[in-house]
Amino acid sequence: MCRNFINKVFYIKFFVFILFSASACSGDNQEIAGLLYSDNKPVSVGISDGRITSVKHIGKLPADIHDIFIAPGFIDNQVNGFAGVSFTFGGGELTPEGVKKATIELWKTGVTTYLPTLTTNSHELLLKNFTLLAGVIDDPDLLGSIPGFHLEGPYISPVDGFRGAHPKIYVRQPDWTEFLELNKAAGNRIIQVTIAPEVEGALDFISKCRSAGIIVALGHHNGDAQSITAAIDQGAAIATHLGNGCANMINRHLNPLWPQLSDDRLMISIIGDGFHLNPEEIRVFYKVKGPEKTIITSDVTSYTALPPGKFVNAEGDSLELTREGMVRYPAQNVLAGSALPLKKGIANVMKVTGCTVEEAVNMATRNPAKLYGWSDRGIIGPGKRADLVLFKIVDNEIVIMRTIVSGKVVYDRNTIIK
Ligand SMILES: [Zn+2]
Numbered sequence: 001m002c003r004n005f006i007n008k009v010f011y012i013k014f015f016v017f018i019l020f021s022a023s024a025c026s027g028d029n030q031e032i033a034g035l036l037y038s039d040n041k042p043v044s045v046g047i048s049d050g051r052i053t054s055v056k057h058i059g060k061l062p063a064d065i066h067d068i069f070i071a072p073g074f075i076d077n078q079v080n081g082f083a084g085v086s087f088t089f090g091g092g093e094l095t096p097e098g099v100k101k102a103t104i105e106l107w108k109t110g111v112t113t114y115l116p117t118l119t120t121n122s123h124e125l126l127l128k129n130f131t132l133l134a135g136v137i138d139d140p141d142l143l144g145s146i147p148g149f150h151l152e153g154p155y156i157s158p159v160d161g162f163r164g165a166h167p168k169i170y171v172r173q174p175d176w177t178e179f180l181e182l183n184k185a186a187g188n189r190i191i192q193v194t195i196a197p198e199v200e201g202a203l204d205f206i207s208k209c210r211s212a213g214i215i216v217a218l219g220h221h222n223g224d225a226q227s228i229t230a231a232i233d234q235g236a237a238i239a240t241h242l243g244n245g246c247a248n249m250i251n252r253h254l255n256p257l258w259p260q261l262s263d264d265r266l267m268i269s270i271i272g273d274g275f276h277l278n279p280e281e282i283r284v285f286y287k288v289k290g291p292e293k294t295i296i297t298s299d300v301t302s303y304t305a306l307p308p309g310k311f312v313n314a315e316g317d318s319l320e321l322t323r324e325g326m327v328r329y330p331a332q333n334v335l336a337g338s339a340l341p342l343k344k345g346i347a348n349v350m351k352v353t354g355c356t357v358e359e360a361v362n363m364a365t366r367n368p369a370k371l372y373g374w375s376d377r378g379i380i381g382p383g384k385r386a387d388l389v390l391f392k393i394v395d396n397e398i399v400i401m402r403t404i405v406s407g408k409v410v411y412d413r414n415t416i417i418k
Pocket residue numbers: 152164219220241245
């Protein structure tokens with residue numbers, strides 16, 4: 001190629017970048033173009049002071065961005081850890097730097113809002129980590145990416161299989177006084193608790209959560225139809241990672257799946273990574289609950305974004321991270337959370353259900369935002385937070401091109417953001 005041609009290409013690309021892309025160095029007015037995820041039509045989104053100011057349909061997009069979707073930033077309601085950082089336990093203490101590192105790495109995967117998820121452990125450790133998290137989540141560097149926390153356990157089933165990877169010695173019955181201590185340490189930012197409906201004291205606990213405005217999820221349980229219905233009557237709103245946190249051998253008639261699927265009041269979250277559920281399970285769950293009442297979650301752990309290998313966790317258990325991104329306990333042959341980010345699950349759910357980009361994205365943006373009552377997240381519209389993700393779909397995979405949080409470009413595939 002001659003030099004003139006190369007120069008021309010450079011200037012054209014540079015012009016297109018300035019005209020159609022967010023400016024990486026400016027937090028002021030921006031116009032971002034792409035295919036709107038909800039109708040596949042070219043759109044220009046205006047941003048100012050961290051908020052969306054306008055959404056306008058436009059003509060044809062330039063060739064080099066003609067296939068880039070623009071969508072609300074992904075919302076992940078179950079993040080146990082990321083990139084070597086664990087919110088409950090793992091190799092080393094949780095630190096403010098660790099929380100920032102995990103957040104920055106999550107941004108690279110298109111997640112702009114997430115709930116650090118603390119799982120079953122000692123009261124002292126949960127108190128300590130909630131205290132640390134509460135002290136860091138309002139740091140301006142995090143751009144409001146962490147509105148609150150998810151406490152999964154310790155009030156779950158102690159029975160093997162249903163308990164999953166949660167350490168048995170720390171599983172206990174619901175204790176409202178203890179929970180209030182944890183929530184106080186968390187700056188009253190625990191917004192979801194996952195519990196088992198059949199354990200003693202669960203219904204009273206759910207009722208108190210409802211009064212306090214805290215979302216109750218059912219998970220890691222062996223509830224029968226009666227206890228599940230009673231829990232939903234008390235206000236339980238969602239089933240956590242349906243189909244997981246469940247023993248391998250269950251009664252074909254009497255098991256926790258049917259009552260949770262058959263009650264239209266209950267939403268579900270599903271781990272769409274391709275390891276936690278078979279395609280047939282995802283299809284059935286999706287057909288029953290539909291795109292309005294399904295949330296795609298990741299259940300990612302600290303092993304995400306690490307190279308494959310064998311690890312020993314803080315409890316002394318051996319874990320294996322496979323090349324494909326599966327985290328398992330070889331000794332029990334059970335999964336121990338995921339190592340694949342939310343975008344993987346969104347793409348996989350789209351692939352196995354045949355749902356549209358709009359439906360898949362809504363299940364990871366609009367639906368969780370609705371559940372938690374966030375009116376300014378999970379949607380693209382004037383006045384909403386400018387949390388946006390630009391992505392391509394290549395061979396059934398979502399390739400993140402750019403992530404914008406509160407109007408700031410925090411990741412660009414082609415540019416190193418400092
Ligand atoms: Zn779980």
